[in-house]
Amino acid sequence: MEFLxxxxxxxxxxxxxxxxYAQFHTLFDGFATFxxxxxxxxxxxxxxxxxxxxxxxxxxxxxxxxxxxxFGIFNVxxxxxxxxxxxxxxxxxxxWDKVFYGALKVLPIVVVSYSVGLGIxxxxxxxxGHAINEGFLVSGMLIxxxxxxxxxxxxxxxxxxxxxxxxxxVFGGTGxxxxxxxxxxRVFLFFAYPTFMSGDQVWISEKSDVYSGATALANAAATxxxxxxxxxxxxxxxxxxxxxxxxxxxxxxxxxxxxxxxAAFLIITGIGSGVIxxxxxxxALLMGLIFNGIGMTPFMNMPFYLHLAMGGLLFGAVFMATxxxxxxxxxxxxxxxxxxxxxxxxxxxxxxxxxxxxxxxxVLFGNVMAPLIDHYVVQxxxxxxxxxxxxxxxxx
Amino acid sequence: xSDVLVQSPVEKKxxxxxxxxxxxxDPLSDNNPVTIQVLGICSALAVTTQMKPTMVMALSVTAVVxxxxxxxxLMRNAIxxxxxxxxxxxxxxxxxxxxxxxxxAYMYDISKQLSVFVGLIITNCIVMGRLEAYAMGNKPFPSLxxxxxxxxxxxxxxxxxxxxxxxLGSGKLFGFKVIPDALYEAGYVNNGLxxxxxxxxxxxxxxxxxxxxxxxxxxxxx
Numbered sequence: 001m002e003f004l005x006x007x008x009x010x011x012x013x014x015x016x017x018x019x020x021y022a023q024f025h026t027l028f029d030g031f032a033t034f035x036x037x038x039x040x041x042x043x044x045x046x047x048x049x050x051x052x053x054x055x056x057x058x059x060x061x062x063x064x065x066x067x068x069x070x071f072g073i074f075n076v077x078x079x080x081x082x083x084x085x086x087x088x089x090x091x092x093x094x095x096w097d098k099v100f101y102g103a104l105k106v107l108p109i110v111v112v113s114y115s116v117g118l119g120i121x122x123x124x125x126x127x128x129g130h131a132i133n134e135g136f137l138v139s140g141m142l143i144x145x146x147x148x149x150x151x152x153x154x155x156x157x158x159x160x161x162x163x164x165x166x167x168x169x170v171f172g173g174t175g176x177x178x179x180x181x182x183x184x185x186r187v188f189l190f191f192a193y194p195t196f197m198s199g200d201q202v203w204i205s206e207k208s209d210v211y212s213g214a215t216a217l218a219n220a221a222a223t224x225x226x227x228x229x230x231x232x233x234x235x236x237x238x239x240x241x242x243x244x245x246x247x248x249x250x251x252x253x254x255x256x257x258x259x260x261x262x263a264a265f266l267i268i269t270g271i272g273s274g275v276i277x278x279x280x281x282x283x284a285l286l287m288g289l290i291f292n293g294i295g296m297t298p299f300m301n302m303p304f305y306l307h308l309a310m311g312g313l314l315f316g317a318v319f320m321a322t323x324x325x326x327x328x329x330x331x332x333x334x335x336x337x338x339x340x341x342x343x344x345x346x347x348x349x350x351x352x353x354x355x356x357x358x359x360x361x362x363v364l365f366g367n368v369m370a371p372l373i374d375h376y377v378v379q380x381x382x383x384x385x386x387x388x389x390x391x392x393x394x395x396x
Numbered sequence: 397x398s399d400v401l402v403q404s405p406v407e408k409k410x411x412x413x414x415x416x417x418x419x420x421x422d423p424l425s426d427n428n429p430v431t432i433q434v435l436g437i438c439s440a441l442a443v444t445t446q447m448k449p450t451m452v453m454a455l456s457v458t459a460v461v462x463x464x465x466x467x468x469x470l471m472r473n474a475i476x477x478x479x480x481x482x483x484x485x486x487x488x489x490x491x492x493x494x495x496x497x498x499x500x501a502y503m504y505d506i507s508k509q510l511s512v513f514v515g516l517i518i519t520n521c522i523v524m525g526r527l528e529a530y531a532m533g534n535k536p537f538p539s540l541x542x543x544x545x546x547x548x549x550x551x552x553x554x555x556x557x558x559x560x561x562x563x564l565g566s567g568k569l570f571g572f573k574v575i576p577d578a579l580y581e582a583g584y585v586n587n588g589l590x591x592x593x594x595x596x597x598x599x600x601x602x603x604x605x606x607x608x609x610x611x612x613x614x615x616x617x618x
Contacts, residue, residue, distance in 0.1 A: 152583055166598065170605075192589035 008032050026125045030132030054174075057271055058134045064265040064272070065141050065319065067258035069106070072251035076149045076205050077102035079248050083207035091246055102149075105205050106251055109144040112153050116160040117143075124169050135174030135181075135325075136164065142182035142319060145252025146312065146360075147189070149205040151196055159185040159192075179367050180326050183360055190360070198356060203248035216247050217311035217356055221349070224298025226310050242309040253312035263318040272322040275331070276338045280317035281308065283342020291350055299350050307346055316345070316359035326367040330377040337373055341366040419541040423549030426611065430553040431604045435521035440554050440600060441593040442513055447570045449509045450558035451551075456495045456514060458547025461523050464488045465531040465543030472532050484527045485518070492517045522546055557599045565590030 014020045015028040034055060077098030081087045087094035117136045125132045143160055163185035168177045190197045200214035207213055216226035216237050227237055237247050245255025253259075266272030288304025295301045308314055321327060321341050328337035341362045348358030355361060429435045436457075443453045467487050468475075475483050496514045499507035507514065517523065526546050531539040562568055564587045567575035575584070589595045608614050 152585075154583070155585075188589065191592065191594070192587045193585050194588055196585070 058137045060271045061138045064262035067261045068252040071255040071258040073102035079204045083204045105149045112156045113143040114140040116157045120164045133174035139181040148202040159188045162188045253315040275334045276322045279338025280342040283339035284346045287343040287346035313359045320363045328370040333373045333377040420545040423545040428549045429522045441596040444558040447558045454551030460491045461547045462543030465539040468531040469536040469539035561590045
């Protein structure tokens with residue numbers, strides 16, 4: 001660390017006004033403040049509201065995603081070897097082979113997502129003379145977690161570029177985006193290259209064609225229960241598998257335990273909104289209950305709580321819907337937003353056979369609606385206070 | 397009505413003077429009906445998955461706008477203002493039916509592909525917009541030029557959109573394969589987003605982006 005600090009202080013004059021690399025000063029500042037707290041403080045009045053700045057906020061979110069990422073790496077390997085019929089028995093058999101295989105699959109996706117996204121971010125920042133923002137640090141980790149393991153790397157790069165440019169930079173960069181950046185990348189891939197993003201062939205990395213690789217969610221959509229799989233597959237998904245995460249799916253979405261660990265971390269540190277997480281889950285359960293009551297198709301009759309155990313609903317509720325930029329901001333608004341997202345997610349799942357996973361579209365829909373929700377919540381508050389004022393005036 | 401051409405009686409004007417040329421060139425760039433006036437967006441999204449039907453659509457719209465401008469301009473002093481929209485609509489629909497019948501007779505396949513969108517030229521805002529904004533208050537020849545100019549402006553945009561949608565969405569141009577097989581074998585895949593209307597919105601947005609970054613004077617002052 002001492003060495004880095006010395007190097008940074010040594011290099012700094014080159015990047016300041018009049019220095020050799022003055023045009024790259026935003027880049028330099030970005031890296032320097034990423035590593036160390038700046039030694040210069042503001043002059044005059046105080047501006048600090050809290051000791052935590054954007055960089056540390058983003059870093060906490062990444063820490064919260066680490067359990068999902070690690071389990072995802074393991075699970076990619078686990079599913080692969082399971083489909084090949086190796087390391088049968090306990091999931092921990094061949095642990096290091098599985099982790100090694102999974103890391104080979106997952107880490108390149110992470111690297112591509114980060115290098116493309118940060119590359120664009122740096123380019124735009126130096127071109128416009130803005131300070132480099134850290135917003136992409138979280139998106140760059142979220143993107144790999146919501147993709148299937150076998151996605152071609154050029155698609156990862158293309159979708160990341162698309163999302164950063166069209167969802168973020170055109171609206172003015174970090175903090176100005178209307179839509180969640182990571183979900184924009186996913187939705188781009190989903191519509192542009194559907195064969196790589198849906199169906200039963202993409203969720204297990206390099207599986208033999210003998211096995212159906214349908215996810216629990218796809219099973220449920222087809223038959224009404226996530227457990228039962230086609231006869232040609234030698235194993236079944238149990239509820240325990242679904243909660244622990246030993247099922248095929250997007251890299252980070254399978255393990256509900258890892259996601260809940262992340263959720264607890266976000267709530268305890270005060271970074272993520274617990275209200276949104278809870279209301280999304282409540283909304284999903286409520287919609288599931290309503291469908292149980294209607295009960296027209298086998299999928300509607302599936303016990304409502306199983307919705308939480310399959311697919312990306314929980315991941316979306318914890319990491320996507322809570323995005324502080326695109327979610328609703330007002331207290332009441334957060335409840336409405338969360339319930340809307342949760343109900344839409346289950347509704348899309350059950351009604352639309354073309355889109356097996358509803359949470360992606362539901363969160364994007366919620367993002368678009370969030371400013372409207374906030375507007376009406378604020379207006380309602382103004383109206384209420386005006387009314388109170390009028391009552392008091394009439395009493396006086 | 398304010399921009400009625402002022403003609404001096406003595407001076408003999410050339411057929412295509414500066415003003416007339418501007419009528420043609422303006423809609424191609426600074427006053428483009430799609431990217432600046434934001435008219436005719438629906439058909440720009442609907443018919444632009446392939447170059448060939450788009451070409452036909454562009455020509456059909458150009459013909460309808462130019463001819464209806466001419467006809468309405470000839471009739472402009474005889475149309476009672478209160479029923480002018482109905483008169484305009486009648487003229488436009490006659491022309492659209494003519495175009496539709498010609499397409500059905502000579503280009504049946506493309507006519508099937510364009511399906512309802514030929515008939516919907518009637519509702520294309522560019523047509524009514526030019527009639528109201530220009531033909532009702534100007535002489536026939538400038539009106540004809542204005543119609544042609546706006547038709548070309550519309551055509552330029554939708555052909556550009558169709559170029560990218562067909563190239564990226566199906567790897568073809570005018571139905572011919574242009575992306576080599578070697579690239580597909582290397583793992584390239586056609587982009588399905590370009591085949592749905594949402595893809596066209598992104599291409600139109602990029603077109604506007606590029607246009608505005610070249611023509612800074614189009615940016616609204618804050």
